[in-house]
Amino acid sequence: MSIQTKVDNIIKTLGSINIQDFIELSNFDDEGFYNLKNVSKISKNGHFITSPEITPLFGYSLCNQFLQAFKNISKVHLLELGPGNGTLLHDIYKYLSNQNIEITQISILEKSKYFKRKIKDKNLFEINFLNDLSDLKVNSDEILFVYSNEFFDAISSKQYVFENKDFNEIKITKIDNSYTLINESSLLSKFLKDYYSEYDFQNGDILEHSNYLVSLLQDLKSILKNKFFFTATDYGYDKLPKKSTLRLISRHQPVALFDKFDDVDYSFGVNFELIMKTFEKFDPVIISQENLIKTFLPKNFHNNDDTESLKAIEIISGKSFSNMGRLFKNISFYLK
Numbered sequence: 631m632s633i634q635t636k637v638d639n640i641i642k643t644l645g646s647i648n649i650q651d652f653i654e655l656s657n658f659d660d661e662g663f664y665n666l667k668n669v670s671k672i673s674k675n676g677h678f679i680t681s682p683e684i685t686p687l688f689g690y691s692l693c694n695q696f697l698q699a700f701k702n703i704s705k706v707h708l709l710e711l712g713p714g715n716g717t718l719l720h721d722i723y724k725y726l727s728n729q730n731i732e733i734t735q736i737s738i739l740e741k742s743k744y745f746k747r748k749i750k751d752k753n754l755f756e757i758n759f760l761n762d763l764s765d766l767k768v769n770s771d772e773i774l775f776v777y778s779n780e781f782f783d784a785i786s787s788k789q790y791v792f793e794n795k796d797f798n799e800i801k802i803t804k805i806d807n808s809y810t811l812i813n814e815s816s817l818l819s820k821f822l823k824d825y826y827s828e829y830d831f832q833n834g835d836i837l838e839h840s841n842y843l844v845s846l847l848q849d850l851k852s853i854l855k856n857k858f859f860f861t862a863t864d865y866g867y868d869k870l871p872k873k874s875t876l877r878l879i880s881r882h883q884p885v886a887l888f889d890k891f892d893d894v895d896y897s898f899g900v901n902f903e904l905i906m907k908t909f910e911k912f913d914p915v916i917i918s919q920e921n922l923i924k925t926f927l928p929k930n931f932h933n934n935d936d937t938e939s940l941k942a943i944e945i946i947s948g949k950s951f952s953n954m955g956r957l958f959k960n961i962s963f964y965l966k
């Protein structure tokens with residue numbers, strides 16, 4: 631059954647579907663974008679491209695960022711969040727192994743059955759596929775290296791609009807056979823006003839909030855107890871933009887909501903302020919992806935004459951990356 635038929639059935643039964651449920655269905659249903667079989671997703675021939683799919687230099691820069699903080703290490707446990715094709719995992723494994731660092735365990739949090747299968751088929755080494763972060767088992771002699779690229783932007787949010795001192799939830803319904811957005815009063819309005827109390831909302835402002843993201847960050851916090859390094863790169867904002875950050879991409883082209891229902895990737899701008907606040911005791915640092923590459927690209931790749939590599943470095947530095955330029959940021963923190 632197509633995604634559109636499933637959406638129509640929900641609207642027929644419940645009257646409407648909220649934005650988060652709509653996107654979860656579109657991304658992660660068996661027929662959803664991330665589970666569709668035999669459809670290339672993250673590649674030049676797929677729907678969008680990510681830094682690790684452009685060049686291994688992105689992964690090498692993350693390794694170097696980690697190794698600048700942790701010198702003389704021997705055993706590392708890799709934990710990747712949302713690895714997709716598994717290309718970054720491969721690059722990081724290769725770089726660290728070449729530095730004579732032993733990768734003692736590899737753990738992965740990946741929701742898509744399609745990508746899990748792909749990673750299983752591609753890799754010779756054993757991988758712990760986690761259903762939940764609390765399943766992670768770190769040995770006392772391991773340093774946990776947690777990293778992600780464009781993982782948090784794939785986590786869907788609900789959307790609310792501020793109207794007459796309350797947050798109303800934005801939902802999708804059908805009127806006269808056309809899809810329409812409607813605003814419904816929400817029991818979460820008071821909670822949201824308290825949670826975002828330092829912001830001054832005006833009528834018409836939009837708030838994106840995901841309980842799932844809040845609890846995922848808490849789960850992460852509870853596993854970051856001993857020696858670890860965390861680095862996440864994503865596109866997002868430091869202050870709430872108070873407008874929709876929802877993006878729809880199909881075959882490298884932006885599409886509008888309801889233009890098409892199948893074979894579309896949905897993503898949101900990431901709330902870096904929330905991540906920063908959750909982990910403030912570790913003094914997180916946020917830098918642009920451009921600075922990440924400038925600062926941490928290993929020295930031996932700096933004076934490169936190879937035009938392919940130079941072009942790749944320029945792209946992942948954000949100069950011409952999916953029109954998103956400097957919106958890509960990196961957050962990192964650690965405990966020694």
Ligand SMILES: C[S@@+](CC[C@H](N)C(=O)[O-])C[C@H]1O[C@@H](n2cnc3c(N)ncnc32)[C@H](O)[C@@H]1O
Pocket residue numbers: 664672680681682683711712713714715718739740741742745778779780781784785
């Ligand atoms: C935009 S893709 C990025 C993939 C890869 N990191 C890259 O840079 O090419 C987002 C990835 O996060 C995964 N993902 C999204 N939500 C997830 C969740 N709640 N739990 C685990 N994985 C999730 C998706 O299946 C996908 O692999």
